[in-house]
Amino acid sequence: MKNRFAFLPTLGLGMAALTALSLVACSTPGTRVVLLPQDDGKPSAVVVRVKDGEEVLSKPYQRATAAVGASGAPVVDQADAAKVQAENRQLFDMRPPPPKRYTVYFELGGTTLTASSQLTLSEALAEAQARSGSDVVVTGHTDTKGTIEQNDELSRRRAQEVVQLLVERQFPSSRIEAVGRGERELAVQTADDVDEPRNRRVTIEVR
Known part of the structure; x- marks a missing residue:
């Protein structure tokens, strides 16, 4: 048989x-x-x-x-x-390589990447371009400054900013998914209304 x-x-x-x-x-x-x-x-x-x-x-x-x-x-x-x-x-x-995750950080209250995160973004882009048929999941996050509604919107804007930067560098938009999680998934647990730079971030998962 x-x-x-x-x-x-x-x-x-x-x-x-x-x-x-x-x-x-x-x-x-x-x-x-x-x-x-x-x-x-x-x-x-x-x-x-x-x-x-x-x-x-x-x-x-x-x-x-x-x-x-x-x-x-x-x-x-x-x-x-x-x-x-x-x-x-x-x-x-023949199995595809495991996903790789990168994290970029933002200045307080906006969608401007920190200087060191520009290099991280380039590394994520290089990894995505090196993988045949890869796609990217971009997830925006905030710290606890501001209201939940404001942070939901800010996290979406941060995710879209990263998407735009990737597209400007010739990665296909059709292979990028972007979501915002606001302050729901803190990297560092804090009380409300706390300025925490490590929570102002976007994760970029290349798979």
Whole structure:
């Protein structure tokens, strides 16, 4: 019997997407699904469904096998990580590099980057341009000076400022997503109405 293998990393995929991938993988007799670890080490899971049942893979290198003609749920066991990697080296080599995150900072109350952040922005752009088909997620943040509404707007403006700088340097706008989080995700926890330079930031995730 010739088996078909599906290797499922969970980075960037929601449970619905993972379930869909599992359904596709298990529609072929003799299919095996192996859950790969996330690059950041965070826990993950995937549902593997066949006609007569389902199983959840939640540990790195757990394997679900749906044998030809078998009834019931897939059989789950633990694959040997080194063996899986050695036997499928070409597939592992084809995996995209993990996302890289950069942080740029702003002067108080506005959308002007600090001098040192100009260099960081250039590094992020170089990384994005070096990756084939890359996209960028830009997330704006503020400190706790001002109202929540003001900071929501300011964080969006900061994110858009970074987007504009990237586009001006020839990175396609269609491959950039920008959001503002205001003061909701402080890098440094402070009381309200506190001027904290490390919270006045935009994160740039290149993936």
